[in-house]
Amino acid sequence: MNTATLLLLTRPATTSAPTGDAGFVEAEADAPHVNVMDLGVTRGDGFFETISVVDGHPQALEPHLKRLGHSAELMDMPAPDTDVWRRAVLAGIDAHQREHGVQREIFAKLIMTRGVEGTGIATGWVYLDTGEDFTASRLGIRVVSLDRGYRHDVAETSPWLLQGAKTLSYAANRAALREAARRGADDVIFVSSDGYALEGPTSNVIIRNGDRVRTPQTDQGILAGTTQAAVFEFFEARGIETSYEHIPARELAEADALWLVSSVRQASPITNLDGKDFHVDAALAAELNTYLLSRTH
């Protein structure tokens, strides 16, 4: 049974030609809609966002829309029409709820590509579906650190490498997850070639030492996490100091606690990193995930 909802954007970019519709149209999610010469598929040339929708509320919608624009800028693509995308996400949630009722957790995936080669016309869509069950990963995950290949400062020295853009060119991220599975782990923390802890393939890293919580600074070509920002709010409300830093990977082993956090999975406490066990405060993990899932914006 197909449970997905699909909206095709007729005006994804501020440069899109006028249309007589709302800027998007509902379409059959199972039918093919992408041209074989769309640069999104031939070159991974586009960007995306994945938004968690809990009890009908899209979480961190505005930060996600802002990040869409940031990716477009890094990729020299036309600016997404934020108003159209916002309305498409909300209409998609409505359509999904009409069909399936209000579900506890679904996700909305927003994709914009450079369009069919030679046309210069961007394509875009919003796809909504029930996500996986993340109950297990919210209790604990095993992680390995893997070389990201790039220096920590490469986004500044070599912007054409598109570090910090959420591009569709994610094959290496997927390969890293397969490497983790081969090593008996669930996920990955990337380390720069010069030894700094960076991020996971689809997550940010949170590091706690005593009453101090840190995450790697985003000038290292890593994505500014929408969920990471909410995790910082959670800790700050408990009087814990938070900061963005350049964090040598060797300091990971000295942490009191580590998490990977992302939009759909929320917070996953790390039980083991590169073979070293970490104590997980189960009550804190539950409290943190409850907080993250309770966000209504």
Place this chain on the structure above:
Amino acid sequence: MNTATLLLLTRPATTSAPTGDAGFVEAEADAPHVNVMDLGVTRGDGFFETISVVDGHPQALEPHLKRLGHSAELMDMPAPDTDVWRRAVLAGIDAHQREHGVQREIFAKLIMTRGVEGTGIATGWVYLDTGEDFTASRLGIRVVSLDRGYRHDVAETSPWLLQGAKTLSYAANRAALREAARRGADDVIFVSSDGYALEGPTSNVIIRNGDRVRTPQTDQGILAGTTQAAVFEFFEARGIETSYEHIPARELAEADALWLVSSVRQASPITNLDGKDFHVDAALAAELNTYLLSRTH
């Protein structure tokens, strides 16, 4: 007017389920055929080859098919069914010729993806069309060198970065070409973070010093070029010594001549690298391209 021919593969992989057809079916090239949740578009998770077809002859077909298999292996994807792909390319050329007659130069793009997320069923197609006119680039191109971000040995230390696989995750290659255009150049030579000359975003580098011709060694995470191999044959037949080496980027400036070579453009002599002019032997460039275009296999 659409001039393209499209064949959708019904059995792209050796693991594909049996079908009653030849393993491929002709389809309308302009119609959408890719699902919005195909990992080829959502994650750039697949690989490709581009083959030049000159006067109806697909060039270096077997090396291209072999490289498809190599990419599949590096990406832990099912092996492409070489026999189906070969027949699809030949059938595509026939179909294109029936429609448009025998053309001097067309290209065939072969794409195989990991398929729609969750299905585990690879998708694939062969797309054929008239290429751009490369007359100008075969006379000379301006090139800039750009940091590739990775060390030269990263394919060996960190195989999950998929260096050496011809993946659909090509967004950074496209961004590098935009950076070249901003600098008034036509193309790029990537340099490793530790200073070795690597390859272009879609080409190999050929370096001549006197009667010696070299190209960067493929253990540096670069593609073994099918056209580069033919260029070596051309020079060897003229008594010139050829070799694969680790070549420090600073040696580029000391070359007598430089080319970028690739399947569809064939050989482009470099007239200027990073602002330094290079003499182009126009007669040699013409002879080399005539040789490359005369290949019937």
